[in-house]
Amino acid sequence: MRGKTTWTMLTAAVAAAVSLAYSGVSAETVEGSVRSTGGPTEEPSSTKDYYWKVWNGALPEQPAADTNDSLLAVLTGKFTGPPIGCTFSFSGGALDPSTIAARSGTTVRVENRDAFTHELSVDGLPGFTPLESGPGAVRAIPVPAGGPWRLGDLYYGHVDGYLHSIRELVACAVVSSSGRFRFDGVPPGPYSLRILQGTEQVASRRVTVPAGKTLRVDALTLKSGGK
């Protein structure tokens, strides 16, 4: 009799959890920020890519902005629904962001939002052939387990990024130039918040998304040398 009661309670709990997860009623927001230990990093520039790069002679040079284009915030955990906010694009002439992630065994989409053509390449990813993608076109990349894989553009040498394959990927968020990120529509529950940069995970934290309110995560300090 006792076992039967336990079984019934467990079934009810699971049903409630599933109901919560898919009801849409409780899809919370997670906000956070990152804090870099160093100053903005100047991108190495090849001297072969131009003949002239000279100061204008009038106004002082503007410092390079820390755009955090290479950072990607992800949540991982027990969630079987499609990854939230994990769509990426070419914008402004490069990948935005340059670090992207996909759940293992699924397909990630990269949209060309530029007015000109890109040809995305994924080094070492079997079964993926670079193809020309005009404005508005989408390239779908099947992502197996493994990685990360280096991304590039056969037309533009400055395009550089990485693709991560994550088995329990729940949600993705870009990091703004000010270091802030935001996940929307995340079901309440325990997750791991990870900050990816290039091939590395430069920050992580375990978080529990509460139901009915926004989770604000304290600033994460990035490890240096993420690439």
Added chain:
Amino acid sequence: MLSRLWYLVLAVALGVALAGAFLNKSAASREVEFQLDEQLRRDRVEAELWLRLDARLRLDALAALAVEPEVRQTLRNSSGTRGTPSPSVRKRLSNKLNVLNRKLEEGKGDLVFAVDVEGEVVATLDKNDVSEQRLNKMPLVRDALRGFMRDDVWVYNGDVYRMAARPVFDGGRYVGAIVHGMAVGDDLARRLGEKLPNATIVFFFGDDVIGAHTGGANAPTRSEVKNALAGVVANMSDTEGTVEIDERSRAIASPMRGDAGHARVGYMVGRNGSRAGLGGLFANTFSEDVASLPWWAIIGIPLVLLALGLLLLYLEHDKGVRILGKASSALAKNEISGLPAGELRRHYRKIAENINTALYAGVGFKKDAHKRASVDLDDMLSSTRGSADTGYFGFGNEAPTARRTSVDEADQVADGKTVVTKPGAQAQPGAGDGPKANGVPNAGGKTTARPKDTPTARPNGAPTSRPDRSQSSRPPAPTPRHRQAPAARAEKDVTPPPDDPPTRPRAIVDEHDEFDEFDDGFGDTEQSTQVTHIPKELLEQSGPGEQSEEAHFREVFDEFVATQRECGGPVAGLSFDKFVSKLHAAREQVMKRHNAASVRFTVYVKEGRAALKASPVKL
């Protein structure tokens, strides 16, 4: 031998010269290839310098757009939190950009963007394009927004552009940037080609040629350079060396300096090298090179070798030919009896010796066999006169000046070869043992002693100078002088052998040969070689069935003695037995030589003396 050595020297010299020429060709080819490589490297440096200058000129030209007040104001209003201007403002700015762009003339851009500080495109040359577009992550734009003037190369929607961008500032701050692009095509190739004469310029994007210029007839064609493109594109990472277009053309490639260099965008410079075939060996020869040549050796050594060769050629060949020519001429005129082998060397000596041997053996053309038969017979009979000094028919003790007819046994008959010893017409005692004239050897190593001024020498066919005394001194016996008797006369008596040549008279007697007296018998070629025919009546009388050999010999002996007496010659030592033995010997030789069944002897008068003539008779 020496002349052959000279030919060897000549061949070696020629071989060395050819080897040198080909070595020179190989060296010249390498030099040409090296020079072509160096030229192409210089071309690439020059092309890079020109592209660098061109980029700078484009950057400077953009200043006219960047300082335009409307551009500055519009970008300022677009930057920051003010947001994207209205479409009408953007269109107005587009019109302004078009006007300013046209003023750039040669530097007119195919792409012009005005971007705000966020990298958002505010206006382009296409006034209808009001779509939202950002270029903030393009390195060119990013650097321009930071205050740098910079160039780049883009692949923009399938076309390649040389880009340039410079910042726009207004009110003491950066408000945006002007981005300018010129398509890469034939015009750019032409302008670059003007700086690189005789070179072909090709701009490529992957495997496609997007612009080309051929620098005249001396430059490789566009298609030739394009054929080498696949190899260049496949090895874009290694662009230091040159690539071969064909046997005499090479090209050098370089990626275009810019973002699009990663998209296999670049250019090639192709050139033809100078020909380095044997015909072009002297293409790069200068007049000072010619002047520095050691002409004394170049001219002198070949002249010395030429003189040496001619000398050796004369000594070994021309001299021998000249001697042989003169000797043969003299031989034809019967001035000499043989070729002077002793004056010749090596092969010519051998040739002369062989000819001499043949002359003595009577070898000749078959169609003249009847003449040769006479000669053979005469030689054979003459050989019996070797002991003429001892007296023919027993006249050995006769005075040296005595003219006599002698028939003697052959001095030597060895291996079927008759060796002749001919005493002089005025035989001197011991003349047979003395030195032989003209050096004509015989089989026994002896030479024939025969004075050169013998009176028997005369042209062929000339009437003999010998007085014909046959009419007055010859006995009534059948005369031997019927050399011109028709062959038909003999034809009635004999049947010719089946193998007789058809041109040969079907005569029972092949030739009518003289059995002459030795003092002049050799010299009288007409007498000794003329074909004669035995008269029918003589043949009938001398037939085997009608007259025995003994009787014939007796008759001949009697006639000979009588004729000798008539001529006033001595007959004291002449005996029938000895006469017959000589006839036997002569007959055997004649029969053997001519394969004759019988021999008939006749007597005639020759130069005032009795002489014998032997005629082979065939069945």
